[in-house]
Amino acid sequence: xxxxxxxxxxxxxTCRDERFRLYLDRNRLQARIRELGxxxxxxxxxxxxxxxxxxxxxxxxxxxxxxAINIDCEIDFLKLSSYGAEKVSSGxxxxxxxxxxxxxxxxxxxxxxxxxxxxxxxxxxxRLQQHNPASLRVATLLHKPxxxxxxxxxxxxxxxxxDNLFVIGYGLDYGQLARNLPDIYxxxxxxxxxxxxx
Ligand code: IMP
Numbered sequence: 636x637x638x639x640x641x642x643x644x645x646x647x648x649t650c651r652d653e654r655f656r657l658y659l660d661r662n663r664l665q666a667r668i669r670e671l672g673x674x675x676x677x678x679x680x681x682x683x684x685x686x687x688x689x690x691x692x693x694x695x696x697x698x699x700x701x702x703a704i705n706i707d708c709e710i711d712f713l714k715l716s717s718y719g720a721e722k723v724s725s726g727x728x729x730x731x732x733x734x735x736x737x738x739x740x741x742x743x744x745x746x747x748x749x750x751x752x753x754x755x756x757x758x759x760x761x762r763l764q765q766h767n768p769a770s771l772r773v774a775t776l777l778h779k780p781x782x783x784x785x786x787x788x789x790x791x792x793x794x795x796x797x798d799n800l801f802v803i804g805y806g807l808d809y810g811q812l813a814r815n816l817p818d819i820y821x822x823x824x825x826x827x828x829x830x831x832x833x
Contacts, residue, residue, distance in 0.1 A: 644818040650809050655802075655820035659795060664776075664805060664819065665699065667794045671774060672703020674792060675744065683707040684742040686774075687734055689759065690714040691814070692748035695806035696776045696794075700746060711736040715755050728758040743768040744792075748806050749777040753785035760788075777802065777819075800824060 644660045675684070683706070688697035690712050701710060714732035743763055750756050756773060763771055774792035781799040803809045804816035813820070 644816075647823065648816075648820055650803055650813050650820075653809070654823040656823045657818060658797070658802060658821035659805075659819040661805075661817040664794075668696070668699045668776075669703045671792050671794060672700055672705070675700075675774065676703075676705045679708070679742060679744075680706055682742045683709070684744050685709040685711060685736055685738060686744050686746050687736075687738075687759075687763070688712050688746045689748070689755070690732065692806045692808065693746050693776075695814070696748055697746045700774065709736070713759065715758070728755050730758075730762070738763060738766045738768045740767065740769050742770045743772070745771070745773045747773065747775040749779065749802070750775045750788070750790060751779050751782050753783040753788045756788060756790075757785045776805075777807075797821075 644657050647654055647656050649655070686697060686701060686708060688694060688710060691714070697710070701708065711734045712732065713730065713734045716727065716729040716731055745756070745759055745763070747756060747759075750773075756775075760771060760773070772791040773789065775790055776794040778790055778793045778796050779799050780796055798821065801809070801822045802819050803813035804819045806814050807819065808814045
């Protein structure tokens, strides 16, 4: 992957032989995350919520979001099966790591990197609901509304609604690569169409 770490984001990068263009740079990401942290701090004042971070993709967002929250809060992690090296959701969700914390009567915020079809989030919310939390909300950095199949999915805190194209960086991977990029890149549509025409 040709993506040197510099203080400014390169406008395009190549990951696994595909071209991606800069979509959300680090300044926009961090500014929006500070807003979300403030909103959550105000909404949960005096409540000490527990953030449930969805591995692997949400680790970077969770770390920044948690630092932007200025009230008492806790953290735990769960892990679901991933896309593997594909760019399209398999639609099959499995739990690979359960949470350790007891969330009964707790105020729970699920922290996700991206909601695409919504099937993973539906699965997570159903699982957590079985433990009778005091409240259950979702914070997702990104949402692709055009590809969300679950109708009654409430996303309480959304960083950005984005186009229905594959994105990488800032925790999001393509075949495990690109998670370390500080900025988010989107698949270059022009390049894709060009390849499809060929
Ligand atoms: P969903 O179940 O289809 O909503 O997908 C949720 C998971 O798929 C996310 O937590 C991501 O790990 C992964 N995912 C969805 N869209 C993308 C993307 O554009 N880039 C990288 N990973 C994605």
